Amino acid sequence: MTLAATVGRLAADPMSTAAGSPGFLSPTGVEIAFLLVGLVTFGAAVVTVTTRQLVHAALWLVVALGGLAVEYLLLTAEFIAWVQVLIYVGSVVVLLLFGLMLTRAPIGRSPDADSGNRWAALTVAVAAAAALVWVVVDAFRTTWIDLDGPAAGSTRVTGASLFQNWVLPFEALSVLLLAALVGAIVLSRKAKADSARTARATSAERDTPAALAEPDTRSDTEGAR
Amino acid sequence: MNDALDVTLRLLIVFVVFLSFPLIVGQTEHKVMAHMQGRLGPMYAGGFHGWAQLVADGVKFAQKEDVVPAGADRRIFQLAPAVALLPYLLVLLAIPIGPGEGAAGQVVDAGIFFVLAVMGVGVLGSLMAGWASANKFSLLGGLRTAAQLLAYELPMLLTAASVAMAAGTVSLIGILDAFEWWWLPWQIVGAIVFFVAGLAELQRPPFDMPVADSEIIFGAYTEYTGLRFALFLLAEYAGIVVLCGLTTVLFLGGWHGPWGADGLGWVWTLLKTAVLAFIVIWLRVTYPRLREDQLQKLSWTLLVPLSLAQIALTGIVKVVIQ
Numbered sequence: 001m002t003l004a005a006t007v008g009r010l011a012a013d014p015m016s017t018a019a020g021s022p023g024f025l026s027p028t029g030v031e032i033a034f035l036l037v038g039l040v041t042f043g044a045a046v047v048t049v050t051t052r053q054l055v056h057a058a059l060w061l062v063v064a065l066g067g068l069a070v071e072y073l074l075l076t077a078e079f080i081a082w083v084q085v086l087i088y089v090g091s092v093v094v095l096l097l098f099g100l101m102l103t104r105a106p107i108g109r110s111p112d113a114d115s116g117n118r119w120a121a122l123t124v125a126v127a128a129a130a131a132l133v134w135v136v137v138d139a140f141r142t143t144w145i146d147l148d149g150p151a152a153g154s155t156r157v158t159g160a161s162l163f164q165n166w167v168l169p170f171e172a173l174s175v176l177l178l179a180a181l182v183g184a185i186v187l188s189r190k191a192k193a194d195s196a197r198t199a200r201a202t203s204a205e206r207d208t209p210a211a212l213a214e215p216d217t218r219s220d221t222e223g224a225r
Numbered sequence: 226m227n228d229a230l231d232v233t234l235r236l237l238i239v240f241v242v243f244l245s246f247p248l249i250v251g252q253t254e255h256k257v258m259a260h261m262q263g264r265l266g267p268m269y270a271g272g273f274h275g276w277a278q279l280v281a282d283g284v285k286f287a288q289k290e291d292v293v294p295a296g297a298d299r300r301i302f303q304l305a306p307a308v309a310l311l312p313y314l315l316v317l318l319a320i321p322i323g324p325g326e327g328a329a330g331q332v333v334d335a336g337i338f339f340v341l342a343v344m345g346v347g348v349l350g351s352l353m354a355g356w357a358s359a360n361k362f363s364l365l366g367g368l369r370t371a372a373q374l375l376a377y378e379l380p381m382l383l384t385a386a387s388v389a390m391a392a393g394t395v396s397l398i399g400i401l402d403a404f405e406w407w408w409l410p411w412q413i414v415g416a417i418v419f420f421v422a423g424l425a426e427l428q429r430p431p432f433d434m435p436v437a438d439s440e441i442i443f444g445a446y447t448e449y450t451g452l453r454f455a456l457f458l459l460a461e462y463a464g465i466v467v468l469c470g471l472t473t474v475l476f477l478g479g480w481h482g483p484w485g486a487d488g489l490g491w492v493w494t495l496l497k498t499a500v501l502a503f504i505v506i507w508l509r510v511t512y513p514r515l516r517e518d519q520l521q522k523l524s525w526t527l528l529v530p531l532s533l534a535q536i537a538l539t540g541i542v543k544v545v546i547q
Binding site: 059082090097 | 296297298301333334335338339341342343345346348349352353355356357359364367368371372374375378382394395396
């Protein structure tokens with residue numbers, strides 16, 4: 001939504017459309033870079049869903065999300081780019097890797113890392129992509145972002161746009177996230193209560209602090225390394 | 226031409242700092258730890274109090290064979306040290322050392338978000354190393370790293386947001402421009418929370434259970450040898466420099482000091498950073514290692530509420546003084 005806010009503001013900016021519409025036949029350096037990074041991002045995304053190696057898929061996702069952040073940067077939306085890295089690369093992918101390593105993360109190919117639903121998934125993905133492309137193209141037809149002027153996506157501009165034009169969606173999303181948070185707490189507490197009933201017998205020995213914090217023995221190996 | 230020269234010079238300076246400061250911190254750690262434990266530490270390499278010990282260590286690491294375990298995921302195993310180290314180099318670019326635009330490697334508009342985002346990427350290196358080593362101890366270390374990251378990242382972000390609220394900007398230079406001395410008591414809780422959370426990010430004692438050698442050998446780095454292992458160590462010490470520099474810039478006023486003219490601002494920054502680095506070493510010698518669940522408890526029941534309280538306090542004071 002924040003991206004939409006930025007682009008929406010850009011669309012409303014009369015300056016960006018005033019100058020003679022730049023053509024597609026004489027691209028600038030930034031446009032070429034945008035295209036190349038876009039291709040890399042697309043390639044990484046495709047590998048993410050096609051590779052048979054589970055952890056590699058997560059790491060290719062890092063490349064795809066990082067590429068997206070670079071695209072934001074090229075469009076001067078610096079704030080959005082860093083938040084993209086912070087939230088997606090720094091937290092979501094780490095959570096993903098944590099989940100994989102906690103359950104199963106074999107090294108090498110997983111022959112069963114495939115699903116009979118792949119055609120259904122492909123259909124949904126293509127439909128979603130088509131809808132998004134259609135909406136975006138329809139909304140911003142000939143809008144041109146002026147990259148030479150003052151940064152159009154700086155933190156100040158993004159913040160002003162977010163809290164002036166998009167306050168209601170922002171607050172609605174906050175409430176949604178709060179509801180999800182409360183739901184997660186309720187679910188985890190319920191599971192805890194259930195397991196507490198069954199595990200009451202063994203709890204006595206489990207609660208004894210068997211492994212107290214050990215002294216730092218790294219200092220002893222200091223000379224060795 | 227002049228611009229290109231300027232950029233090259235800045236990059237060169239940052240690179241030299243990146244290569245030298247972690248070594249200085251490392252050598253200081255050797256000596257400070259030794260004296261706190263009633264011994265001398267390295268004394269022979271280089272002659273004067275073993276100043277060249279880390280250089281000798283580096284030569285030793287470079288000579289060792291670079292081993293990749295047979296069962297490992299070769300490419301990811303080899304890539305991991307670079308992923309762990311490079312983010313700190315990028316962060317160092319954005320930390321301003323003195324007043325004015327010329328005193329930072331690169332002026333970043335959303336500086337706080339840049340440094341926190343890029344520092345978070347460094348943890349991926351440990352995760353990759355832990356998984357790709359095909360070793361259960363490495364995997365355990367990687368798991369602990371991830372669990373730790375999820376615990377400390379929130380308080381770190383919240384306290385940084387508190388400073389950003391106080392200054393009214395997310396640019397590191399903007400924050401320092403707005404700094405007043407009374408921010409120190411005002412943001413002290415946030416400063417402590419940020420520093421503690423940063424220690425947990427760096428996996429420094431007392432939060433070093435991801436590399437706890439008495440339990441899981443050396444965590445994610447168990448299978449590494451030679452230069453790649455040295456790169457992980459360098460990442461740890463570069464991390465100390467970056468964390469101390471960031472705490473200085475965000476909470477301790479960076480180049481502001483009780484006296485000293487405009488020209489000496491960088492001395493204050495370096496001095497505060499050095500004192501914080503000393504505290505990092507001091508904590509390592511002083512405190513025993515926490516258990517993983519103790520860190521989680523510390524983070525969720527203490528650091529997060531404290532940082533939320535700090536944000537509330539910042540908001541109240543901000544409204545009152547306007």
